[in-house]
Amino acid sequence: MKRHLLLFSVLLMLSPLMWTGCKQEEPNPSLLEYLESDARLSSFRELMALTQLDTTLNGSFFYTLLAPDNDAFAAFLAAHSYGSLSEVPMDSLRAIAIYHIQIGWIERSEFTTNYYTTPAPGLDNQPLALYVQNDDGEIVLNNVAKMAPISLTARDGQIHLLDGVMTPPTLLDLLSFAPRFETMYEGMLAAGYADTLAEAQEITLFAVRNEEFAAYLNEVGADSLGEFTRPEQRDLLGYHIMDEFKTYRDMELMAPAQSFPTMNPDRDVISILNSIGTILLNDRGRLLLLDIHGTNGVMHLVDRVLEIP
Template identity: 25%
Template sequence: MKTNRLKQFALIAFMALGLTACSDDDNNNAQPDNTIAGIASRTTNLSSLVAALNRAELTGVLSGSGNFTVFAPTNDAFAAFLSANGFADVNAVPVPVLRNLLLNHVIGTEIASSAIPPAVYVSTLSPINSTTGAPTISMFVQKIGTTVTINGGASNGGTTVATADIDASNGVIHVVNNVIAIPTVVNHVVANPQFDTLQAVVTSGATGAFGDQSAVLAALNGLTAAAPATVFAPDNAAFTAATTGTGFAVGATPAQVSRVLQYHVTVAGNVRSNQLTNNQSIPMITNPVQNTTVILGSGTVDIRDTANNLARVNQADVQCSNGVIHGVNRVLQPQL
């Protein structure tokens, strides 16, 4: 009997050791979390991002299924953001503010750096308000050589990619050296080189070629999420045509230039292209108010001015925090 008990004890001990060994093997063979959230949690220089994701309750999104592109700010980038905005740490940032800011760094598709064209607008996951189905903020991505710049770079509230193409099971991470601010109308005008002339006109000083347009700039800077505007933004070629040769704005006085600029901003709020209707009359912020007219074609949107000219919308729905921009190929002509 004693011998049998010893055999039974030895057998139990052996089985216990075997189970322990199997458990250890299972732990050793466990696959690492290669989701975006998992990789970030193992990257020392992204610990502030991880803390921010946890506070904003977004870790689950970036550790789940899907295909995302995340522009991930470094710890130094977060430290600079917190200092500039008077926050002691990530926990001091209000959760709604932090959540929208972080979502402004996320795109709902996977985009490798090699797939980025010279210039493109993409939609982030950051909504403009809490309304169900609200439009999301646009991001302007530009690539020159191997350098990828977001929203015009750090000086314009954007950033530059420092380390590209960290592959994850649910997307890709591009490490960036600045926290990306949610862009305003003015930010998006500055970011896109196709609006360089518009920027030059709006920022023209008293001694500039277009006279002092500071009042127009102040009006654009004064737009808010609660009181947004829609801007029809002429590209560089459009301004060249209007201000040279037989262009209607040749020789315009500063006051007339102001009226031309005002004639590209509607008081109707944040009007996206799918909200425009054929023959819709849109009041602009000229004083007195002058209207433009929407002309819808088969897949086209044109804006008719007071001189019966048509400006084609060639870049629709650039969504900003305080309004939306529609790029057009002609400077709209008001009654001067």
């Protein structure tokens, strides 16, 4: 009898160990379950529900949510004089919601400094751009939304918490986001093209980096664009805004050489040469970074300041 009791006692002592060894870890919550349970994200959950995008987050695909917290939404509503998310026009609300979703599983470490596409549609349903600035792990999106250092990992994606709400960007916004375009951005403001880049529709901006502007200024014997007269600023900078909406694909498919009007005061034309896959502007400027889409047009990076012929 003692032997049997001892054996039974040993089995009782071993049982918890055996159960522990066989126990499977609980799966992470889904994206929707996180949104429903995390009090910081109740406003983002409401945004998904109001726009009916919550039905998209059904676990069938991986998504990455760029989720502003409740304080961010409160600041957004106050800045735009809305009392609640339900007061925001549905078209605007849906555009904001889609802009905060990325398709696929994107870890925080993958957000490096650059422009990226989003699922949000712009002109001709082209994907609107998002700008990421990553300075030694401090990540800021579109200059308005700082990403929290710790993200939430769901079984069907990632949630990166933000302290700001992003709105779909104009070309003026996209130019302002990147420090590499600071010279051109400040020049556009000084020359009076802010409204053009923010409001004019179906335009193309040829953006030039700071180093190319520095080389140009050195060539003409100036230290800054501030040394130019206002008419000279408008002539030069307006020449980088084309009064046509042209994606890289559009330029690839066009005839070998065509000219289009720019938005400087004299409406000087810019020549686009398509030569076996190479796009040249005025026979010199090469496109480096393509199809950065805003709500009112597209931006391409060009490797030099474009001079009026």
